[in-house]
Amino acid sequence: MKIFKLLPKTALLIALTFSMISNLFAQSAEEGKTLFQANCTSCHAINEKVVGPALKDVHKRREEAWLVKWIKNSQKLIASGDAVAVLVYKENNESPMTAFENLSDNQIKSIIAYVKVESETAAPAKIAEIPTTVAAGGGNSNDFSSAINWLLVVIGLLLVGVIRYVFLILNRISDIQGKPAVNWNSINSILMIVFLVVGLGATVWEFMVHGKLTYFNEGPASEHGVEYDNMFMITLAITGVVFIITQVLLFWYGFKYKSDGKRKALYYPDNHKLELWWTAVPAVVLTVLVIRGLITWSHMTAKTEPSTRNVEIFAYQFGWNARYAGADNKLGKHDFRQVGKVNALGVDTADANAYDDIIVNELHLEVNQPVEFAFRAKDVIHSAYFPHFRAQMNVVPGLPTRFHFTPTVTTSEMREKKKDATFDYILLCNKICGGAHYRMKMKVVIDTKEDFQKWLKSQPVLVSGKSNSAAVALK
Amino acid sequence: MEHTEHLEHTETPSDMKSQIWKTFWILLGFTVVDIVLYFVLLSTHAMWKNWVFIILGVVKAYYIVGVFMHMKFERKALMYTIVLPMVFVIFFVALMLIEGDFTNILRWLK
Amino acid sequence: MSDHNMTHSHDDHEHHEDNFITKYVFSMDHKMIARQFLITGIIMGTIGMLMSMIFRLQLAYPDMTFPFLEGILGHWGKDGKLDPNFYLALITIHGTIMVFYVLTAGLSGTFSNLLIPLQVGARDMASPFMNMLSYWFFFTSSVVLLWSLFVDGGPASAGWTVYPPLSALPKAIPGSGTGMTLWLVAMVLFIASSLLGGINYIATILNMRTKGMKMSRMPLTIWAFLTTAILGLLSFPVLLGGSLLLIFDRSFGTSFYLSEIVAEFAGGIERTGGSPILFQHLFWFLGHPEVYIILLPALGITSEVIATNSRKPIFGYRAMIGSILAIGILSFIVWGHHMFITGMNPFLGSVFMLGTLIIAVPSAVKTFNYLATLWKGNLILTPAMMFAIGLVSLFISGGLTGIYLGNAALDINLHDTYFVVAHFHLVMGSAAIFGMMSGVYHWYPRMFGRMMNETAGHIHFWLTLISAYCVFFPMHFMGLAGVPRRYYANTAYDQFNVFVDMNEFITIAALLGGLAQVLFLANFFYSIFKGKRAVQNPWSSNTLEWTAPVEHLHGNWPGEIPHVYRWAYDYSKPGAEDDFIPQNVPDAGQIDPMEEANGLPEVSVKPLVAAEAAH
Amino acid sequence: MATNTLTTNTKFTWGGGKSPFSVSYGKLMMWIFLLSDAFTFSSLLIAYGFIRYSFLEPIRNTIVKPFDHLSHEFVREMGEKGLFVKEHWPSPELVFNHFPFIHGVHLPLFFVSLMTFILIFSSVTMVLAVEAGHRMAKDEVSKYMFLTIIGGAAFLGCQAWEWTTFIGEGATLHGNPFGPTSFAALFFIVTGFHGFHVFSGVMLNVIIYFNVLAGTYEKRGHYEMVEKVGLYWHFVDLVWVFVFTFFYLI
Known part of the structure; x- marks a missing residue:
């Protein structure tokens, strides 16, 4: 409701702000927006503190030249003893900001321009919100003495x-x-039955309600995913039966054999036949599961066919890049010593195969085309997790890991299936890697063959094309 | 009274002494064999070469633990208690060598 | 001979007047050390639980601010918003505290210390001095860990598994600095404590049993403690080696766990040649046995409590021992199932998967044996018994999901999601806590000479059981939707935001669970001073600890140590007058154990393979 | 009291009332500790094995024969011949080829053989001390204990010399002129951890030695303490066997 009241005010202010900005400026802010979304959003937002501080009005707080230096390499600035830099570092719990030496001064300036535009447009909303938060929060200051x-x-x-x-x-x-005022023996035994019934009911309810939210609901989007889902369902069936039988027996016995103070328990120390049975039966069932599991596992980790496309996934704190081989279908070599300066991915400048490589921020794959990923990390361990494709592999610095799968459902098909027009596949980081770990993701798009080729052609190659955010001028 | 217990198994002190010196010469001999073999087999790259040295090492370990540490004369139960857990180490070593080799392949051959 | 010497020296001790320091602080009496372990464990547990409350609040209400956070956390909770870096610190320290400080030291440390000498019939531990050192190493370690909460950059934040490079590069994240170093120091101290304790437990159990206490007559608690001590003894040193290398990587520029790290990021030296995966292997070679170090004592306690309160012998005593040993042995060869997706050799994946799924067999045997023990029993539902039953329930629920995670093929998509969180919180978090609670309620009279309030105990049990299930059961579904663990918020993902209601529910359930523990704490500390006085054998139990006087004696028994004539589970024996026959009661005409040629036929277990065969 | 419990009724080993292993709890604890310490060493050697295997095999040199003359630029020359490169583990005989007081001669693994000999010899004197203890021969115990301490100290001296030489050639925890940096780091940590054990063993031996001189064990009626430190000392020797095999030979 609040939004409707604010709308006219906001619109007016937006209009005012825009009228003040020159055309040139707007253009650079436009470029800044792309750069901002590619490089900054994993740690920053305009109005709220994420991992890094909120950037609203940062152009008023700091000088542009300082900002450029800071963004390029904050650690260097801190090391140089810049008082403001040290203060900012301290204020943010000494969490170092990623260095962006690959960005040119102009690019950084355009990011700042974008922040400027955003700060001004977002301003009115913020002002209007203040009274509401005060009303809801019941007083932020002097918390310990408040009446509540x-x-x-x-x-x-x-x-x-x-x-x-x-x-x-x-x-x-x-x-x-x-004698005890409350007969806990009988209360407990009844509660056990209640707990059993309610618990089993809640379990069924969970499966019906939250089961629908799991990725099994829409099915796998990769070839081996079908086998994965089968394996899962078999395990679910077996463990489900065991779960119900044992829990029912446990609580039922708890109810049935409660002491009444008269009965004597049955002296029954062992029964070899029975014990043999309940050792042998689980052993046989598990053998079945192990064999099936081994078969599935070997299918997933089998060697790839020659027609497989090679894509390199590069992870850093806190973001992803993907590198495609380009026209020669050969990925250039990499050398970690070259990481940093202008070459964010450390592509080996001596290797001519690298020149037509394509580096992107958004992973596009062709449907029904097997793809083998080579994973590489810049700093710490990350994990590339593709939940919808039933695929995951750790990204370990210094250890080139690999994984392959064949996507079978395009993004648009999946959108239809899920009846969700905004759905996107994602690649997310699943190994703790630092403060912005929880925002470290990359959009994954599964295209048809034609769309994929079109997309790939539109991407700039490493050396000759116009550099986008992550591309690197190598020579 | 442990010592009296031990003496049940062992012989007279002079026998014990001679056994100690015998073990010393065996250990020394194996160490010399180690060094000589090292140079003899220097240009060999085969896997069995490593096994030769490992087996020699284990033999030396047997003498140190058995005679010097008196394990030969202790109860079998104590021996098994101490020696059997080493199976885990062997398992660990085997797996880690396989894994190290795999890392090698990933790193240098791909 | 020497154990008799021991006895002698203890008799000498009794003539000394204990002053406050030697009685309550630097005590060498195992019963006092047990109490010290328990109370330190409870304090650490409370801290760990409060931490979980804070991050649960964050997960349930990612958009709200909580001004009180700034009060407790200072700059980490600026404007009432938890800092993402500190969120990681909280989960790390929560994990460390719960796994090592509460469930290893607080559980196994407490009950091994209390029960080993009392149940095997010894005057004290083999080396009371080392036992005391063990506690004080543990105490120092706790202090160091808590101290790390207050250093610049915050405590260790790399997860409780502290994988390098996050833990090896002091500049990787704020928590990789001093806090991480202190974590490692705390861990080294902890390992020293656990080794000192473990050596003592094993030596006491093997060498200092009273006459007639054959291995095949020991209560299952002792078998569990013995196996636990062996596991700790063989696995903690590997973590020690691993930590040593990590300390060198952090502080002296080596690269055991680092490879291809640019000089700029690594403090000026180019790091190459090592492998982060190596640390994971060394860590999990401890880490997996550690799971059983936590669980086995809880299962041992449950066996004892269930048998006593069912008034029935534990079903399949030999199978129970066999499965404890089998679990112990298997736990050493399956550590790699925590690492299926590290890119390790697929062949190793198969080996680890095979071993892991085999563990399900002895676990299943244990569960079925518990059920068979309850069957046709005469159940007395004391709080201890309720917690033991709760343990079995949680052990089933959490154990079954292990079959999914142990399967390398399934683990690919479940690894590090909430499914894992649900699994291990049920099977080793909640179940082991239930075992600990069961033990506390059961042996409280033996420890403090007073009874805990039963009504409060039952309320505590039901609230805890309900909240445990409400908190952890729904998490499976989050995991199956792909929600990763250790995420500060899911707000960046539309697909995960559907679980916002569930997260809220879980947090409320967790707060309820927390409140239940307040009831426990009140009951515990109140009863120490004001509880009803305990009688000698309040649960009509068979084991030796109940033959010792209620008041603590240094040396445990005033006269001679009772001799043992039977196993610990002669409950409701046909023909007997009472429904229990303590271990020290001979049958009519039974000869003194030392004169016996062979043990009783029905319990002639051969404990270790060759021991008897050799003689 | 009950001094004869151990000798009677040995059939009934596990029955309580005495040790199933017929050793005192003290010795048992030492054994258990050594078992646990063996795992610590194993973890370091496993780390060594893992890292070693993740590098390529050493390039063996058969051109340089023992007793060849070394120039000061030996390391550089070998580097130029391609024997020391970052991808390959160095061949140990080219690294450990010095001997005190003999300069400029290629003496591969001679010095480490001497160290091994010293350690084995000190183990022998230790076990002789233990044996003398069984006979309650105080003078002999003290004589052999003294020799053991000398042996231990000599070993530590040798190790100090070897380290100094190695460091002098440019090896550090994060640098190694002979190829992979991991080689030097692992060398320092493994031999260092072993040396630390030798050092604590020598310290223990010194304490026990003075106790022997003071007649503590004579009064106690047995020399079990000497046996216990003896076990520790032999363990240190045992570890060296494996360090020697894996670090210098393979």
């Missing part, structure tokens, strides 16, 4: 008092009667 907190303390103390009193009464009653 004191009320909570008083209620807590009263609660403790009441509980204490109840216990005292119970004790008194049991002392007078000479």
Whole structure:
């Protein structure tokens, strides 16, 4: 509702701001937007603190020249003893910002221009929100003395008092009667049955409600995914049966054999035949699971066919790049010593095969075309997780890991299937790697053959083309 | 009273002494064999060469643990308690060598 | 001879007047050390639990601010918003505290110390001095770990598994600095503590049993503690080696775990030649046995509690010992199932998968034996018994999902998702905590000479059980939707945002669980001073610890140590007057154990393969 | 009291009331500790094996014969011949080829053989001390203990010399003129950890030696303490066997 009230105000302000910005400026802000989204969003937002601080009005707080230096290599600036830099570093819990030496001064300036535009457009909304947050928050300052907190303390103390009193009464009653006031044996046995029934019911409910939200609902989007889902369902069936039988027996026995103070338990220390059975049966069932599992595993890790496309996935704190081989279908070599300066991925400049390589921020794959990924990390271990394709592989610095799969469902087909026009496949980081770990993702698009070729052709190659955000001028 | 217990198994002190010196010469001999073999087999790259040295090492270890550490004369139960867990180490070593080799392949051959 | 010497020296001790320091602080009495371990463990557990509350709040309400956070966390909770870096620190320290400080030291340390000498019939541990050192190493380690919360850059934040390079490069993230170094120091101290303890436990169990206490008559708790101690003894040193190399990588510029790290990122030296995967192998060679170091004592306690309160012998005593040993042995050859997707040799993946799934067999045997013990029993549902039953339930629920994760093919998509979080919190988190609670309620009278309040105990149990299931069961579904663990928020992913309600529910359930523990803490500390006085054998149990007087004696028994004539599970034996026959009661005409030629026929287990065969 | 419990009724080993292994708890604890320490060493050697295997095989040199003359530029020359490169593990006999007081001669692995000899010899004197302890021969125990301490100290001296030489050639924890840096780092950490054990062994031996001189064990009636430190000392020797095999021979 708030939004509707604010809309006219915001629109007016946006219009005003835009009218003040020159055409040239707008253009550079446009470029800045692309750069910002490719390089900055994993750690920064305009209005809220993410990993790094909110960038709103940063152009007012700092000088542009300083910002350029900072963005290029903040650690260098800190090391040089720049007081502001040290302060910013301290304020942000000494979490170092990624260096962007591959960006030119002009590119950085265009990012700053974009931030400027965004800060001004976002301003009115923020101002309008302030009263509401104050109303809802009930006072942010002087938290310890606020009335609500004191009320909570008083209620807590009263609660403790009441509980204490109840216990005292119970004790008194049991002392007078000479037996426990509450017969916990029978209460517990009944509660066990209640727990069993409610628990099993809740389990079924979970499967029906939240089961629909799992990736099994729309099925796998890769070739081996079908086998994966089968394996999973077989395991689910077996473990499900065992789960129900054992839990029912456990709580049922708990109910049935509760002590009534008269009965004597059955002295029954062992039964070899029975024990043999329940060792042998799980062993046989597990053998089946192991054999099936081994078969699936060997299919997943089998050697790839020669027609497979090679794509390199490069991970860094906190983002992804993909590198395609280009026209010669050969990925250029890499050399970690060349990482950093202008060459973010450390592509080996001595290798001519690298010149027509294509580096992108968005992974496009061709449907039904096997693809083998070579993974490479710049700094720490990351993990490339493609949930919809039932695929995952760690990205380890210094250890070239590999994984391959064949996507079978295009993005648009999946959108239809899920009835969700905004759906996108994702590649996300699944190994703890630092503060912005949780935002480290890359969009994955599965194209038809034609679309894929079209897309690939439109991407600039490493050396000759116009550089985009991640491309590198090598010579 | 452990010592009296031990003496049940062992012989007279002089026998014990001679056994110690015998073990010393065996250990020394194997060490010399090690060094000589090293140079004899220097240009060999075959896997069995490593096994030769490992077996020689294990033989030396047998004498140190058996005679010097008195394990030969202890109860079998103690021996197994101490020696059997080493199976885990052997398993670990075997797997790590396979894995190291795999890393080698990934790194240098791809 | 020497154990008699031991006895002698303890008798000497009794003549000394204990002052406050030697009685309560630097005590060498195993019962006091047990209490020290328990109370330190409970304090650490409370801290670990509070940490989980903070990050649960963040996960449930990623957009809200909580001004009180700034009060507790200072700059890490600026404007009431938890810092993403500190979120990682919280999960790391939560994991470390729970795994090592609560469930290893607090559980196994407490009950091994309390029960080993009392149940095998010894005056004290083999070396009371080392036992004391063990506690003080543990204490120092706890202090160092807590201290790391207050250093610049915050505590270690690389996850409790501290994988390099995140842990090896001091500049990788804020928590990779001093906090990480302190974590490693704490861990080295902890390993020293656990080795000192473990050596003691094994030597005591093997060498200092009272007359007639054959291995085949030991209660299952002792078997569990023995196996646990062996596991710790053989696996912790490997972590020690691994940590040593990590310390060198951090501080002295070596590259055991680093490869192809640019000089700029690595403090000026080009790092190459090592492998981060190597650390993972060394870590998990400890890490997997560690899971059983946590779980086995809990299972041992459960066996004892279930048998006592069912008034029935534990079903399949020999099978239980066999499965404990089998789990122990197998735990050493399956560590790689934590690493299926590190890019390791697929052949190794197959080996590890095979071993992992085999572990399910002894685990299944244990479960079925528990069920058979309950069958036709005469169940007395004390809080301890309820927690033991709860353990079995959680052990089943959490154990079964292990079959998915142990399967290399399935692990590819489940690895590091909430499915894993659900799995291990049920099977080794909740189940082991339940075992610990069961032990606390059961042996509280033996430890403190007073009873805990039963009503509070039952309320505590039900709230804890319900909250454990409500917190961890739904997480499976999040995992199956691909939600990764250790994410500060899922707001960047539309597909995961559908779970926002579930996250809220989980957090509320977790807060409820936390409240239940407050009830426990109140009950625990209140009863130490004001609880009902305990009688000698409140649960009518068979084991030796209940033959010792309620008041603690240094040396445990005032006169001679009772001799043992039977196994620990003669409950409801036909023909007997009571429904229990303590281990130290001879049958009519039974000869003194030392004169016996062979043990009783029904329990003639051959404990270690060759031991008897050799003689 | 009950001094004869161990000798009677040995059939009933596991029955409680005495040790199933017929060793005292103290010795048992030492054995258990050594078992655990063996795992620590194993972990370091496993790290060595893993890293070693992730490099290519050493390029063996058969041109340089023992007793050949070394020039100061030996390392550089071998490097130029392609024997020391980053991808290949160095051949140990080209690295450890020095001997104190003999300069300029290629003496591959001679010095480490001497070190091995010293350690084995000190093990022999240790076990002789233990044997003398069984006979309650105080003078002999103290004599052999003294020799063991000398042996240990000599070994440590040798190691210090070897380290100094190696460092003098430019090896550090993060640099190695002979090829992969990991080689030097692993050398320092493995031999260093072993040397640390030797050092603590020598310290223990010194304490026990003074106790022997003071007659502590004479009064106690047995020399079990000497046996216990003896076990530790032999263990150190045992570890060296494997360090020697894996580091210098393979």
